[in-house]
Amino acid sequence: MRKLHRFFFLLVLATFASPLFSQTMVEIGTGTLGTASGTNYWPFGNYWENNKTQTLYLASELNTGGPAVLTKIAHNFERIATSNAALNNFTVRFKTTSLTNLVAGAYTDMTGAVTVFSASSFTPATATGWNEIDITDFDYDGTSNLIVEIVWGDLGGYASTYYRNYKTDPAAGVRTVYGYADSETPPVYDAASNAYSNLRVWYNVAGPAAPVTVTIGTGTNACTYPYTTYWHDGRTQLLMTKAEIEAAGGFAGIIANLQFNVSQVNLQLQTMYGFEIKMQNYAGSTLSSFVTSGWTTVYSGTELITATGWNNKDFQIPFLWNGSDNLLVEVCYDNTAYTAYSYVYGSTVSGLAYYRNNDGQTGCSMTGGATAASRPNMKFTITPLVSSTLSGTVTNAASGLPVFSALVRVGDSMTYTLLDGSYSLTCTGGDVIVEASKLGFDNNSVPLALVAGPNVLDITLSENTAAPSSVLAALNTGATAVNVTWGKPMSGYVIAYDDGVYENLVSWATAGNINAVKFVPIAQYPVTITGGTVNIGDGTYPAGNGLTAFEMAVYDDDGALGYPNTELGRVEVTPDHYGWIHYEFPAGITITSGNFYIGMIQGGNYPNCAPIAV
The missing domain is CATH 2.60.120 (Jelly Rolls)
Structure with a gap:
């Protein structure tokens, strides 16, 4: 049996990271019931071989503030089982409802329910405390109540020391109906309870469907930074808070540009060389010195201010704001001469702007600096995260044959092609670059507008030829010819032994x-x-x-x-x-x-x- 699927010989290796998404967690219930009769056996009590439990959670308890995507749940275990710990045929289903209480005497009809987790064998907890279940994303409307149904069995045995989890009784009607048995799979209804299992729910709030323009600051203060061309070099860092961005209509998403509102142009029209814009998600709330790590360079080139009004710079690399941290921006340049300032409008702030300008420095790595009392007004467009799937086939451009074990990458999402050259991956949508590569082939980068849902892209790769490992030219003994010999071509290569699945x-x-x-x-x-x-x-x-x-x-x-x-x-x-x-x-x-x-x-x-x- 193979234990390792794929190994690379690489001369140059890329670094991969997982996509970044911001989630919110809500905890429902803080009670400590669950050890006495009436609350001890459901929904995980494997003292019995079968169990079926339906529990109602209110929209006010979920408190998502609107439509959301539920991604994970967790239960708080007071005790774990010492035997028969794996629960067979374990299923979790969700159903939205207008019911404010369940009805004692029978299970609730679950027609239309969505299965969000299913496993032939599942161990719900390995230690006391909160134990999580990653569920299939569930689209929740934000206003309905939610029934969570948990069913499992038949175990073929029982545990005398069985699972128990904490529960809360809000004293507001029936919240749980349940059944347990050794000989019924699933068990019929047994009883009802006013308590519910304490539950944690993770969710992503559904964002807007279209890009929005976010404007930070409306003041009319005159700021000489970031276009400080009265000096050779300038470095400016500006912090926008999460609260400011959200109040301006922003949300977690992709930022592709940045604008400053120019109030006065340097009439000598001096170009800023080595001009860079950088961004990062930043947990800090104020600036008292330059931040020197954690940056993503979104633009690198030159800049020339020629007109008043909003001056836009489109990014070469879009930036993903995670929606939970503050947003930090750096603008810097490196000249060898000076002329005059180009002024921009700004607003009075405290601890949200830090800058330095000087001559004869390396602008983007200057140290020192000072806190500014005004922060330049800024504007940018943010595009909501779109969940997309991309699939297709990678083939040899010359032969048309499938290319196995090629890397296909979209931003931080990546996968490898299977034996038939096919691939499929989930990624963030929008305007993206799809990159395909494999040692022995030229890389291929394809721009693509990814829409929500499925997308298809077939990609071709052209073979490249490795150079001989060594070449030797020697004059023959009669001095009539030169004999040329060479070694086998050498380059990095990939060893991949299976189909990748x-x-x-x-x-x-x-x-x-x-x-x-x-x-x-x-x-x-x-x-x-x-x-x-x-x-x-x-x-x-x-x-x-x-x-x-x-x-x-x-x-x-x-x-x-x-x-x-x-x-x-x-x-x-x-x-x-x-x-x-x-x-x-x-x-x-x-x-x-x-x-x-x-x-x-x-x-x-x-x-x-x-x-x-x-």
Whole structure:
């Protein structure tokens, strides 16, 4: 059984990150019921072999403030089961309703309910406290009440020390109906309760459907920054608060431009060279010095102010504001001469603007500076995040044959093509660049306007030719000709052994155990192993923290019968998302003969460990 799906030989490696989305969590209920008769068996009590529970939560308790997408739930466990811990045929369904109470005597009709989680075997808790369930995104209208139905069974056994979770009784009518039994799958109705399970719900608020223009500041103060061309060099940092952006109609989304309102133009029309605009999501609330890390450069080039009014700069790289932090902007340039200022309108603030201008400096890395009492007014357009899927096929431009194991990337979302060249990934929509690449081929970047929902794009890659590894020209003994010889072409290449689709997820009981696979280079040495990828699944297994750090190591095949023996190097990997996880060996690991193994060293005890896809 293969334990590692894909390994890369790469000369240059890219760094991948998971998409960033802002979520809100609401906690419903703080009670400590759940240990006495009437509240102890539902919805997880595996003292019985089967259970069915329906619980009503009110819109006022969910409190999403409008339409939202529910993404995850959690229950607070007072006790965990010591046997029969995995609940068979475990299903969670949601249904919106106008009911304000459930009716004792029968289950509520769930026609039209949506299954948001289903597993043939599921362990709801591995430790006391809050235990989460990642659900399929559920579109909630923001005004209806919500019925949460949990059904499981048949276990074929029971636990004398069974699951119990905390519950709250609001003393306001029936909130839960339930049934449990050993011989009924699912069980018939047994009883009703005024209590409900304490519940955490994570959600994304549904944003507007169209871009909006956000204007920060309406004052008429005269600001000499950021266009401080009376000096050689200028550096300005400006902080916009989350509250300001939201009050101006903003939301989490993609920012693609920035404008300043010019009140007076430098009539000598001096160009600003080395002109840069940078942005970052910033947790701080004030500026007292220059922020020197965490930046994304969204524009780099030159700037020339020629007219009064709003001066717009379109970004070369759009910026994703996460909707939860403040937004920090830096504008800087680096000249060798000076003329006069171009002034912009600004508003009186405290601790939201910091700048410096001087001669003979490197503008974008100047230190020192001072807090300003005015912040330039700013305007930008923000586009709501659009959930899109992109699929298609990557083929060889010359032969039309599928290209296996090509990387397809849209922003921070990435995947690899399967044996038939096909790919599919979920990403943020809008105007994007789709990048396809594989060693041995020229990269191909395709601009695309991604719409909400499914999108299709087929991509071709053109092969490139590696140079000979060495060339030798020697005059023959008769001095009549020059003999030219050369080695085989050499370049980085990829070893990929399977179709890229996993059939199962596995883990060891304890940390430190290893899954490894043997790799066979082409018959040309030395070779340098520089990095790879490993698949840790989709987060459904194990039930604990699947994003626990682990290690990847390279082993020589110098053990008995060619088994792995001598460790040649290792690196720690801390995943921040599921699926394919990229890693690098910073100095490279060189072998001069034979084969080698790559091993994944488990970093935590089950179930708090990253599994490996097989």
